[in-house]
Each structure stands twice: as structure tokens, then as C-alpha cells.
Amino acid sequence: MPRGCPEEALWLFLLMNRSGFFPNEVTFASVLGSCAAVLELCLSRQIHGRIVKCGFLGNVILESSLVDVYGKCGIMSEARRMFDEVENPNAVSWNVIVRRYLEVGDEEAALCVFFEMIYKGVRSLTFTFSNALVACSRISALGEGTQIHGVAVKINYEEDEVVSSSLIDMYVKCGNLDGARKIFDQPSSKNLISWTSIVSGYAMCGRTKEARELFNEMPERSIVSWNAMLTGYTQFCQWEDALNFIFLMIQHKCDVDHVTLGLILNVCAGLSNVEFGKQVHGYSYRHGFYSNVSVGNALLDMYGKCGCLRCSRIWFYQMSDLRDTISWNSLMTSYASHHLSQQVITIFTDMQRETAPNKYTFATLLAACADIFALKQGKQIHGFIIRNDYAIDDVLLGALVSIYSKCHLLDYALKVFKEADPGDVVLWNSMILGCCRHDKGMEALQLFGLMKQEGVKPDHVTFLAILHACICGGYVELGGKYFDLMSSEYCLMARLEHYECMIELYTRHGVMDELKQFVKTLPFDPTIPMLTRISDACRKYGDSTLGKWAAKKIESISSCNGS
């Protein structure tokens, strides 16, 4: 019974049994098809039994149908057992088992079976190749993908449009753009899908200019192509380009779908343009995207990133039964960004009544606890994570290190830190900052030395932490040395915050000559907070020339802003 009315077919089958007619092989095959369509696992097992009883096993169509139905119901162990019993699996049987493994997310098994099939010399279907290539893309298995490419060439499948498109996409997703390009440049493999794959490949690795050139050359475009290009712009925060591209889409009267809307909302968030965001909200409402969770969550994210907590909250309640874990996380993030940390914890309590948290929930939650030094809740959440068997990845370890070091439990922090990946610079930063908070400047600097020994490359946050360590420990000379080291040895450009630290270092410890020298070398105009700090220090340590200069600067900037 192919894609008709599976429920009715099953109903007829039961009726047939009651009337005393005996089903034959054809009946069973068609009934199994209906079972697969409606995921009727129980009835499938009964029919499996009857097939055995009737002596129909050995019929490859029935056997493949059983593999199919077990797989569709997600019981891969049974699907596999059935498959292994098939004496002479044909191309369809192999296709079914590969496809089902792919659907349950077991890409390794899918590839394993695929190669077994190739090894046995089965002339497979082109579909099976595509499925295997998707498996490679998902787990970035470039080696296996290349092998499949070799096989495809050998049996002349490379000419097949679907296989070549799948190959291109596999190379793109495995990060081998050149490999993808080589196939794409053959005229026979150019079609809408491969064009889109290749544009997406360039866009997703930040080569948006090349992506756009290719995009402009496309003979035809679908909404997926437009979205691929827009994804590149948004992923790399090229908001102006993204915005112009959206206007172009409007000019072209493109069909907008839920992916486009989500991307446009990301752009609104990136530009902090809540007015445009609200227009998109209205558009979604008018065009039937109101019950789409991903659009709903993108709206929440947009309101949150634009800082409009009221809008976030209202929309969150309006979403009501549409809400999922991502929606809750998004709401928590909005509150966290306003430092309403106690309320973040409250939201988590409410969330548990409705849906399960994930690792992002915990990262936000722990950061909120750290923000208000809620050590007790932080520990409870740590316990919750362990009790409920959530995998503690580096992000969570980082959050734990940061809360424990913030809440003066340096021992705990160190314990967690030791479990983590020693190559993760973020964790080192948390630990170093933790030491600073405990006025353990020397320990912080020692950690920095250890980090160097481990071969971990410091980033700008590390240097911020190091400079803080120098400020609180009073290591003025060292601070200057580290500041220079940042660019000379690590090729990191000092940011405003680093300059602020240096000014804090010199002013707090009254090292006026160095301060004067440093101010002279500033590559930009000092900010008002910097000037205020300098002026205060001059008053305290007596340096009328620099003090007057700072006061004058403040005055001129203020009058500029005032007019």
C-alpha cells in the first residue's frame, strides 16, 4: 500500500483476518509498508512471526520490509538482526539499512555497512551513495568520503548528477573546498544544488566575497541559495552586507521562508535594530510563520540581544505551548544580560516544570550564579548536572571554574580545572582571573608561566587578566613588560581595555613618569574615564602639567558632545 491511507489499509487487513481469508506474501509486504508509514511496531512484530510461521522468510522483499519497519521505528538492533538474516540482500536491502542508520544518527554504522556492500561487489543504487556521502559530511569523514569518490569514479557513478552533487557537498562540508571545486568545475556537475553547495562552502568559511561572485554568476537561484549567502554574511557579522543583501532579496521578490526570517532576525540583533525586528515580527504574523518554533526563538533572541527585556517576556508568554528548551534558554540569557541574575535562577525553576534543560541552560545559569556570588545554588546546579548524567564539556567546566574562583573556592576551581582540557585558553583565563579576585597576583602570574609551558597561546583576555594581576599585586614594571610582550611575542593588538588597565596600573601606584610616557604613545584619543583617572592621580601625586592637560581634554570633549 504505497503512501495512500496506511491506517485504512491496516484496518482492512484486520477485517480480512476476521473474515478468515489468508494473507499471502503480497499482502504482508503491503501491510508492512503501511506499518512503516504509521510506525506500528507492535503489529509489525506480529506479522514478522506470521511470516516465519508461513515459511515466507527467504523472500527478500518481505525481509527488506521488516528491516525497514524496525529501522523506521528506531529499533536499530532489531533492524540489524533482521538484515543479517537476509541471505541474499539486494540493492534495496542495502539501501534500507544504510538509510536507517543515517536516520538514527549512527553515521559510523551507516558507512561501515556501505563499505561492506562495496566489498561484496553489490551494484548499489545511486541513492545509497548519496546517503553514505551525507554520513561522511555529518562526521567530517573526509578520508572515507574520498574513498567513496574513488569507488564512484570506478563504477561510472561520477557522471550521475545526484552523486556528483552529493560529492561536492561532502567535500564542502568536510572543509575541502578545492576538492569540491574540482568536481564542480566539470560542466556536467553544474546544477542548482551543486551551485548552492559551492556558494555555501565559500560563505561558511568566511570567504564571502568569492561566495558572492559565484552567487552572482548563478544561472538560477532558489531560496536555499539566497539563504546560504545570507548565512555567510550573518555568521561573520558582516551586518551591512547582510542588510544590503536582504534589500536585494526584497527587490527580487524572493520567497521568504522560516530560515530567511531567522537570518533576518539575526541581522536585526547584530545591528541592535529592534524597530526592524518588530517589522519582521509583524511579517511573520501576517505570513503564517507564527507557529514556527525556530522563527519564534529567533524573535526571542532578537529582542534579547536588542536589550528589550519587556518584548522578550511578552513574546515568551505569547509563544506558550510552542516553547522549547531553546526558548527558555533565550529568556534566561535576556535576563542575564540585564544582570537580573536572581531571576535567571527563578526562571530555571519554572523551566523544569515544562521542559528539560541542556548544557547551554547550565552555562547561562552558572554564569548568573557567579554574577551574584550565589555559591549555594551554583553547587546545587553542579550536583544536578552530575546526578542527571549531563556531559560536562569544556564550556560547563569553564562556567564551574569561573563560579568557584569567583566565590572564593579556589581549591574547588582548581579541582575542576584539572579535569578540563589543558589546551583550553578560556579555562586558563578563568583561573588567572580567579586568582586576581583573591588578590593572588603572584599566583596568577605563575599560572601564566605554566600556561606557556603547556604551549597554550594566550589571547587578549589572558593579557587583561595578567594586567589585572599586576594592578592588584602592584607589579608596575612587570605590567609594562607584559603589555609590550602582548604585541611583540604574541602578535595581539592591545585593545582599549588593555590601555585602560595600563593607565589604572600607573595611576593607582603613582608612577607618574611612566604614565606620562605611556599617555604620549596612546594610538587614539584618551577616553573620558581614562582622563578622569589621570586627572585624579595628578591631584593625588602632584603633577600639575599632566593634570591640567587632562582637565582641558575633558572639557573639550564634553563641550563637543554637548553641542
Place this chain on the structure above:
DNA sequence: GTAGGGTTAG
């Protein structure tokens, strides 16, 4: 004559 699987792009 009636039965099974179903591919690639955001």
C-alpha cells in the same frame, strides 16, 4: 497483474 527502498543545497 498485485510487493519493498527513495538521493543532493540553507
